[in-house]
Amino acid sequence: MDFNDDTAPRARRQRVQSAETGMAVLKGLARLGGRASLTSLAAHVGESPAKVHRYLASLVEEGLVAQDAGSQAYYLGAEAIQIGLAAMRQADPIRAAEPALVRLRESLEVTCFLAVMGNKGPTIVRMEEPGLPVTVNVRAGSVLSMLWSASGRAFLGFLDESRVRAFAEEDLAAAPPEQRAQLDAADPIGQLRREVQAAGCATVRDTYLRGISAVAAPLYDHAGRVCAVLTALGATGGFDPAADGVIATAVRNEARAASEQLGQTRA
Amino acid sequence: MDFNDDTAPRARRQRVQSAETGMAVLKGLARLGGRASLTSLAAHVGESPAKVHRYLASLVEEGLVAQDAGSQAYYLGAEAIQIGLAAMRQADPIRAAEPALVRLRESLEVTCFLAVMGNKGPTIVRMEEPGLPVTVNVRAGSVLSMLWSASGRAFLGFLDESRVRAFAEEDLAAAPPEQRAQLDAADPIGQLRREVQAAGCATVRDTYLRGISAVAAPLYDHAGRVCAVLTALGATGGFDPAADGVIATAVRNEARAASEQLGQTRA
Numbered sequence: 001m002d003f004n005d006d007t008a009p010r011a012r013r014q015r016v017q018s019a020e021t022g023m024a025v026l027k028g029l030a031r032l033g034g035r036a037s038l039t040s041l042a043a044h045v046g047e048s049p050a051k052v053h054r055y056l057a058s059l060v061e062e063g064l065v066a067q068d069a070g071s072q073a074y075y076l077g078a079e080a081i082q083i084g085l086a087a088m089r090q091a092d093p094i095r096a097a098e099p100a101l102v103r104l105r106e107s108l109e110v111t112c113f114l115a116v117m118g119n120k121g122p123t124i125v126r127m128e129e130p131g132l133p134v135t136v137n138v139r140a141g142s143v144l145s146m147l148w149s150a151s152g153r154a155f156l157g158f159l160d161e162s163r164v165r166a167f168a169e170e171d172l173a174a175a176p177p178e179q180r181a182q183l184d185a186a187d188p189i190g191q192l193r194r195e196v197q198a199a200g201c202a203t204v205r206d207t208y209l210r211g212i213s214a215v216a217a218p219l220y221d222h223a224g225r226v227c228a229v230l231t232a233l234g235a236t237g238g239f240d241p242a243a244d245g246v247i248a249t250a251v252r253n254e255a256r257a258a259s260e261q262l263g264q265t266r267a
Numbered sequence: 268m269d270f271n272d273d274t275a276p277r278a279r280r281q282r283v284q285s286a287e288t289g290m291a292v293l294k295g296l297a298r299l300g301g302r303a304s305l306t307s308l309a310a311h312v313g314e315s316p317a318k319v320h321r322y323l324a325s326l327v328e329e330g331l332v333a334q335d336a337g338s339q340a341y342y343l344g345a346e347a348i349q350i351g352l353a354a355m356r357q358a359d360p361i362r363a364a365e366p367a368l369v370r371l372r373e374s375l376e377v378t379c380f381l382a383v384m385g386n387k388g389p390t391i392v393r394m395e396e397p398g399l400p401v402t403v404n405v406r407a408g409s410v411l412s413m414l415w416s417a418s419g420r421a422f423l424g425f426l427d428e429s430r431v432r433a434f435a436e437e438d439l440a441a442a443p444p445e446q447r448a449q450l451d452a453a454d455p456i457g458q459l460r461r462e463v464q465a466a467g468c469a470t471v472r473d474t475y476l477r478g479i480s481a482v483a484a485p486l487y488d489h490a491g492r493v494c495a496v497l498t499a500l501g502a503t504g505g506f507d508p509a510a511d512g513v514i515a516t517a518v519r520n521e522a523r524a525a526s527e528q529l530g531q532t533r534a
Contacts, residue, residue: 016325019289023329026290027346034353058283062290068362076354079294081489081530084351086301087343095335222348263348 021047025055026064026080035075088263093219093228094126096261100254101128104232108247110239111136112232114219115151117159118143121167122151122229134235136209147171147189148179150204150214150241151231156189157196158218159226165189182207199243201252206236213241215248217255222263230255288314292322293331293347302342355530360486360495361393363528367521368395371499375514377506378403379499381486382418384426385410388434389418389496401502403476414438414456415446417471417481417508418498423456424463425485426493432456449474466510468519473503480508482515484522489530497522 028045029036038056042049056074059065063079097114104112105128113127122144138144146152146167156168168189172180184191196202201217208214214233218226232251233239240247295312296303305323309316323341326332330346364381371379372395380394389411405411413419413434423435435456439447451458463469468484475481481500485493499518500506507514 016285016321018283018285019322019325020329022286022289023293023326023331026350027329027331030346030350030353034357054283055286058286059290062287062294064290064294075357076350078354078528078530079297080350080354081358082351083293083297083343083347084349084354085489085530086297087345087347087351090301090342091348222352261345263345263352 021045021051022055022058025052026059026076029065029074029076030080034080035073037071037073041074088222091221091262093221093258093262096258097219097228097230097254098126100230100258101126104128104230104250104254105130108232108250110232110234110247112230112251113138113140113151114228114230115144115155115216116228117155117161117164121146122149122155124151125228134212134233136212136233138209145171145208147175147192148204148208150202150208150216150233151229153192153196153202153204154216154218154229154231155226157193157202179207199248201243201248203241203243203248205241209233211236213239215241215243215245215251217248217252218259219255219262220259220264224264227262230258288312288318289322289325292319293326293343296332296341296343297347301347302340304338304340308341355489358488358529360488360525360529363525364486364495364497364521365393367497367525368393371395371497371517371521372397375499375517377499377501377514379497379518380405380407380418382411382422382483382496382498383494384422384428384431388413389416389422391418392495401479401500403479403500405476412438412475414442414459415471415475417469417475417483417500418496420459420463420469420471421483421485421496421498422493424460424469446474466515468510468515470508470510470515472508476500478503480506482508482510482512482518484515484519485526486522486529487526487531491531494529497525 024045028041032044038049038053042052056065063077065074066077067074094114101112104110109130111129111133113124115122115124120143124138124140124142127140144151146156155164172188201215203215205213212233213236214231216229216231219228219230221227230251232247242248291312295308299311305316305320309319323332327334330344332341333344334341361381368379371377376397378396378400380391382389382391387410391405391407391409394407411418413423422431439455468482470482472480479500480503481498483496483498486495486497488494497518499514509515
């Protein structure tokens with residue numbers, strides 16, 4: 001390159017900008033459903049058709065975009081699928097939820113954790129505790145009750161899998177009569193699921209850990225499957241487990257933000 | 268911009284090149300599993316770490332890539348998932364198979380078509396005929412037999428769905444004894460499926476249309492599901508339906524190429 005010292009920084013900036021414009025064209029095509037005419041794509045990204053056409057030529061060259069011979073429309077190509085598949089394969093609920101755990105701990109001073117469905121039941125994989133934590137005997141690696149913990153109930157309400165129902169049936173069969181009496185007599189598990197679904201989160205008060213209340217909301221992956229549950233807990237009395245309370249609202253919002261990081265399309 | 272006339276064409280070429288380099292970095296990250304260190308990504312794309320770092324900054328800016336705070340590794344971000352999902356949603360087996368149909372017609376001078384699983388059974392959606400076509404009474408819109416057509420057998424062999432088996436059972440129950448006798452007595456449908464799977468394609472000779480032989484192979488989508496079947500047919504005698512013959516090999520290769528367009532990962 002023969003730019004002089006004066007123009008080199010601008011050229012470098014321009015090169016990065018060009019890459020960004022190329023990505024904006026790619027994202028614009030995705031936003032328009034993966035298929036668009038040059039005119040509508042140019043209007044969407046706010047650039048001239050001539051300029052967008054040059055970027056599309058690059059995207060076609062790299063296999064990310066193809067052009068329909070008949071309609072002349074541009075559409076996302078096979079390389080775009082491969083990039084998406086790689087992104088989905090390495091999308092990690094723990095990484096996606098980490099900032100949420102930190103924010104919940106700092107803003108609400110609550111103990112919070114992320115649980116996934118392990119082979120023994122809902123299992124804590126990441127936990128954050130405030131400076132003055134409540135004393136709970138759960139930590140990363142702990143397997144929680146499907147039926148009596150907030151985390152388990154969130155899986156039960158939002159993850160329609162036979163193993164989830166089987167764990168809940170086991171918990172129900174093993175429960176003493178006074179604990180069973182907390183649930184609906186006719187359809188204990190079905191009614192619980194409907195309540196969780198209606199609230200958009202699961203809440204418990206002293207049902208699993210004595211003196212502890214908790215609120216849990218699901219994380220969804222790109223396929224709309226529940227891949228993890230985000231839970232906040234605290235000492236009953238100093239912790240509001242109401243489904244419309246400050247904590248439940250924050251947990252639901254953080255779970256939704258993490259789901260977006262995992263590729264869930266906003267409804 | 269204040270480039271003079273002499274440098275403008277180069278600047279324009281460079282801008283497109285920069286977009287292409289950005290896409291190459293994005294594709295490289297996908298090839299490396301969606302997650303890589305700067306060093307390994309730079310080695311993979313064959314550029315200096317300093318240069319790749321600038322492009323990654325652009326990709327991070329556009330949300331296609333994110334950086335792990337702990338390991339400093341780069342990984343494909345939420346926008347990459349969205350682009351992939353849009354690409355998958357609009358991936359179209361008919362469009363992907365069109366060039367294959369034309370090539371089969373021109374190179375082998377055979378009638379060929381693409382069929383999808385419709386609600387009544389395997390249904391032709393696109394057909395190509397050579398200059399001197401064989402006379403067949405099927406066309407776009409025709410529903411084919413699940414059990415007796417090559418297309419149906421390809422779905423039967425490679426698409427494990429209850430409705431596919433149900434259509435085959437219906438065809439078997441409705442068949443006259445001499446036609447049933449062509450299949451295995453103990454396990455007619457199971458044995459047929461195993462044969463098709465072993466051959467990688469389905470072949471028939473006079474079983475569905477009198478005097479017509481055919482060869483059919485499946486198209487897979489990004490999720491590894493059979494989304495369509497590619498079939499070539501001709502007059503028995505002038506058409507080699509052998510699973511290791513020229514036509515079957517061409518049909519399998521074209522079906523594989525179309526599957527790659529639909530995002531199937533090469534095994």
